[in-house]
Amino acid sequence: MNGLDSRRVAVVIEDDDDIRNLLETVLTQGGFEVVGRSNGIDGIEAVRAYNPTVVTLDVNMPGIDGFETAKRIRAISPTYIVMLTARDEEIDTLQGLEAGADDYVSKPFRPRELRARIEAMLRRPRVIGASEASADPTPAPSAPDASDAPDAAHPVSASTPAADQSTEGWLVHNGIRLNPSMRIVRVDNVEVALTRTEFDLLSALMDSGRRVRTKADLALLLRGESYVTSHFVSDADKRGIEVHMGNLRKKLGENSNSPRWIETVRGVGYRLTAAGE
Template sequence: MPDRVAVIIEDDADIRNLLEAILAQAGFTTHAVSEGADGVAAVRDHQPILTTLDISLPGIDGFEVARQIRHFSDTYIIILSARTEEVDTLMGLDAGADDYLTKPFRPRELRARVEAMMRRRNLYAGDGTGPGERPAGEPGAAEPATASGDGDGWLSHNGLRIHPEMRLCELDGSPVTLTRSEFDLLQAIMNGKRRVVSKDTLSLELRGDHSTGGYVSESDRRAVEVHLANVRRKLNDPVNAPRFIETVRGVGYRLATRQPQS
């Protein structure tokens, strides 16, 4: 597929060669670099759909590389690192990464995560229907919040609009830049309307796993929390007085109640 372009940012030559082989088998054209600054330039030049990123790099580290990339690209970033502490995972996701995989990793697992990402991308490009879509709002709600359709592909709620096919997000008429995972989670919640979408469901959707009862780790749930914290920050949506995303403690998330019309 001509759109399968990947950038590999990895200073270990053996791992870099392994990643090139894995991604080439998955149909990607790869561009590999060994330093952080070169990785930022490679993403800018080649506009990849996928970027793999080490944390411990010469010059600027992977966290800063991810932050810089996020200023101009929505490439799907997978951090591959020997750091196994939860704080490192959270820092990576907070910097803008979509996924975090510890070394040594299994090639099959990396390939599965990449293919899940491609399935999500193809699904949304094909029909505009996102994860977490539900046919009805929460039973018994006095005035259920809904993500209403504008008739031209947009979903709207309280001044927030997203277009699933064009992958666009606007808040009060101004564009909002979201990562792929952030957009997918927001779309899932907007499609869920006032029905609670659990962290486990959101975790499985991010993996492209639409089965029921799939295994979800605590790390998966924490990743959802971090991604949604980033969405809230970008939307200026405080947890204690939400305009868009309401947390149902111990369960998951749903759209906040509709604001009264002035």
């Protein structure tokens, strides 16, 4: 597979004819060439054949369900995956994100919001995690390669304050180092592979320091609508942030009961721990 095509192609996998037609109309109006399929197996074959930029995927389908379909698509393609479902349970959100989905939208959805969320995804860098990189051998322009990495002969001390490294573009906190432009994260000088979403969340928290970032704020940030309070943030969006934060903490090796980097501010959101904790 040769990476994402320069055309804007969308594959819609939805067994309900009316919803599939609506999605095709919405995406066509957004400038996509749209391919519709009514089940997971045919949808996976369409992904192989058309190399889409984005896939919308229903959870409840005959045959293999949306979670299994997402896993199989992710194994062969770096395409953006948006899962759509009438269910609004946290376990569904968790399954969808763990299956490789980039976003999770509950039905009924607002066409304009769905299109806006897809456009926000497309503005974000394509590949971060090792598993995603293996699916697409052609790295995105913003993805780091060996020539971009910090000079191993002149390592940056994990204990050095962030201000001392500002010219190098690194954010530093309690042994974690993050470079927003190179999309690299290191914990105690060991590189950690994160998804786009996990990286963006960590970058936002490190950039904000001790200022609390609410779940709604972080959800809007991921949609490219930071601080725009007129945009709707659902409970599912907020639960999605919780799931992403849980996955991020696992990859960092964070103990949520005694956090080294990320504190949960109950009922509000998240912030960095104090320096030295």
